Amino acid sequence: MSRPLLTVDNLTVDFKTDEGMITAVDGVSFELKEGEILGLVGESGSGKSVTAKSLMLLNAGNTTYGGDGKIVLRHEDRDIDVLSIENPRDMMTIRGGAISMIFQEPMASFAPAITIGGQMVEQLLLHSSMNKREARELSIDMLNRVGISDAKARFDQYSFELSGGMRQRAMIAMALSTQPKVLIADEPTTALDVTIQAQVLDLMKDLISEYGMAVLLITHDLGVIAQTADRVAVMYLGKIVETGSVRQIIKAPKHPYTKGLLKALPDLDDLGAALTPVAGDIPSPLERPAGCVFHTRCPEIIAGRCNMDLPETTDLGTGHSVSCFAATPLVEAST
Amino acid sequence: MTETPLISVRDLSVHFPIGGAGFGKKLFVRAVDNVSIDIAPGTFFGLVGESGSGKTTLGRALLKAVPLTSGHVQYRDNGVDLDLRALSKAELKEYRKRCQLIFQDPYAALSPRMTVRDIIAEPLEVMKITSSRQETDERVREIAAKCRINLEHLRRFPHAFSGGQRQRISIARALVCNPRFLVADECVAALDVSIQADILNLLNSLQKELGLTFLFISHDLSVVAHTCDHVAVMYLGQIVEIAPTKKLFANTRHPYTHSLLSAIPHLDPDAEKKAIKLEGEIPSPINPPPGCKFHTRCPFARDRCKVESPEWRQMDDEHFAACHFTDELNLSRA
Incomplete structure (x- = not known):
């Protein structure tokens, strides 16, 4: 197996707020291989989103990254420890160069007073040795690639002149034009209609396999995950509670939270079925539960255990791992 | 009713x-x-x-x-x-x-x-x-x-x-x-x-x-x-299909409803690929297309759709759809 392109190890992110320290990400570890969609x-x-932004150090100024957390990116045959980069100039090779990001709200992520083309050319000038004319040609070419008709005219338009789907296509064209190693897509289709979502997802899948990059796809929509991702990590209150291949997670989930999420989805093939919500509300990050973070809403809670101890991540084999006492009774018996 | x-x-x-x-x-x-x-x-x-x-x-x-x-x-x-x-x-x-x-x-x-x-x-x-x-x-x-x-x-x-x-x-x-x-x-x-x-x-x-x-x-x-x-x-401001829920989902009669249904990402990663994918986007309601408003994106559109706006047609009891060719298209979900 090839070495992973990006390794996140025990990442912890805290925010200092007026109400106290908030732990947004707590001991998250995952790997991203070339050509893989996680x-x-x-x-x-x-x-x-905080996890994703950490990969490019995009979190706000009140952020502290926990002591032994590490984000290692393999770039041109050397390992870069992203969290220890201090010089903004060094950060440039990563931000927008080695790692690109597609944001959720395409309207908010384009500068309103600069043309689409102007923004595309600007980042190419920063991240490559192209001159202005080459950058312009490549940008128009990329706009064509993502299915924007009349790309030459669009190049000189502003973001408000484009429709939502078009804007998200332009965003994808922009993110891919620097040929990043890793693409972070943060809810790329949430703001779009289903018909447009289907178009954009197809386009992303094509481009991803063509460019062979690794993708971190963030979404709350399990349907989108099922149709695009290779592997899945399920997060709850800052912790990854279950990881596995997309088939393992969707067809044989082990963590009660994953099971609950799947059950809460309306099923189009069985209209009569009752909807089962995950009971209770997600606790405030200021009052993180002790023990397993999910125990306050968990239907399979083991009293005296889940609310006291933190479940370890247990490997179930073939890349499927879960952090839950109830899901791993065998391991429990042997200890 | x-x-x-x-x-x-x-x-x-x-x-x-x-x-x-x-x-x-x-x-x-x-x-x-x-x-x-x-x-x-x-x-x-x-x-x-x-x-x-x-x-x-x-x-x-x-x-x-x-x-x-x-x-x-x-x-x-x-x-x-x-x-x-x-x-x-x-x-x-x-x-x-x-x-x-x-x-x-x-x-x-x-x-x-x-x-x-x-x-x-x-x-x-x-x-x-x-x-x-x-x-x-x-x-x-x-x-x-x-x-x-x-x-x-x-x-x-x-x-x-x-x-x-x-x-x-x-x-x-x-x-x-x-x-x-x-x-x-x-x-x-x-x-x-x-x-x-x-x-x-x-x-x-x-x-x-x-x-x-x-x-x-x-x-x-x-x-x-x-x-x-x-x-x-x-x-685009018009109702294209109307039916009791179960009938609508079991027996879709308008291509737009059908494409909406097939655009929903299926939860099963191995599910068969969808039948219809819509091209393009919803036109502007300031200047809607003539004829059937859906014809610019409809995969089944013919010449008649471009000029003649479809009438409301009763499929059965409470099921209505506005499409010229609904009888010829077999849209029901198997």
Whole structure:
């Protein structure tokens, strides 16, 4: 097996706020291999976006990264420890160069007063040795690639002149034009209609396999994950509770939270079925539960155990791992 | 339909004027164009479509919150008979008590400066339904309990609550004045799936308990499928298909409904690839295409679709679709 392109090891992210320290990400570890799409699922507030932003050190100024956490990116045959980069100039090779990001809200992520083309050319000038004319040609070419008709005219338009789907296509064209090693897609289709979502997902899948990059796909939509991702990590309150191949997670989930998420989804093939919500509300990050973070809502809670101890991540074989006492009784018996 | 509909809409249009095109020509956004629907009492009536299809405008028109350009909307309930285009001031007041709206975004819909109790009590005070503070409090507590809001939370402010809890507060506010008809506009779109199911179940039990009628607007077909009794599919201001939910999903008759259905990402990674993929985007409602409005994106469009606008056709009992070739297309989901 090839060495992973990106390794995140025991990443912990805290925010200092007026109300106290908030732990948004707590001991998260995962790997991303070349050409792989890793789906990161979870509710709002589970720390998906914060994890993604940490890869490019994009979190706000009140962020502290926990002591022994590491993010290692393999770039041109050397390992770069992202968290220890101090010089903004060194950060440039990573931000927008080795790693690109597609944001959720395409309207908010383009500068409103600069043309689409202007923004595309600017980043190419920063990250490559192209001159202005080459950058312009490549940008128009990329706009064509993502299925924007009349790309030459669009190049000189502003983001408000484009529709939502078009804007997200332009965003993808922009993110891919620097040929990044890793693409982070943070809810890339959440703001779009289903018909447009289907178009954009197809396009992303094509481009990803063509460029052979690794993708971290963040979404709360398990359907989108099922249709695009190779592997899935499920996050809850800053922790990854279950990881596995997309088939393992969707067809044989082990963690009660993953099971609950799947059951809560309306099933189009069985209209009569009752909807089963995951009981209770997600706790405030200021009052993180002791023990297993999910125990306050868990239907399979083991009293005296889940609310006291933190479950370890247990490998179930073939890349499927889960952090839950109830799901790993065998391991429990042997200890 | 044998039952008298609670709301019956005939040829309703809502057009918004926008800046002129010069030479004295006026331009209009045809947000709702010739829509006719019947909403039976005590049911969930679903309205689906992409953004820009006019769902929200239709919902607001039924609440008389936007001016109606033409057509008829009739509200009939236990001897109360109101024509929405010709309401007197007193009648409008009466109608306002009977109809309420649940908003999409529970973070924006609640004033951060009011306590939960004040938020829920406000409609009572504005419409002068209760006469004393004690009576108001009683009514607030009663409805809060029905919506599963912890009564101790009534003194708190909205910022202390999660999305699901806020949506329950928002529902309580809509229900406090005992309305008969509710428009739920994308009321679960901003919520996580684990909470979404909880709110849908709550709406369902409230509907049964209080005998409410809902217009349930959503872009999410799977949510509508699970909640509604009847579904209307909207495209560019017009309704293209309307049927009881089970029939609509088992036996789709309009290509647009079919493409909406096939665009939903399937939860099974090994599921067969979809049949139809729509190209392009929804055209502008300022200058809608001639003929069948869907022909610019329809994979089955023929020459006739480009010039002739399709008639409403009855498939069976309560199933209607507006498509020239629905009999030739085999769209049902196997």
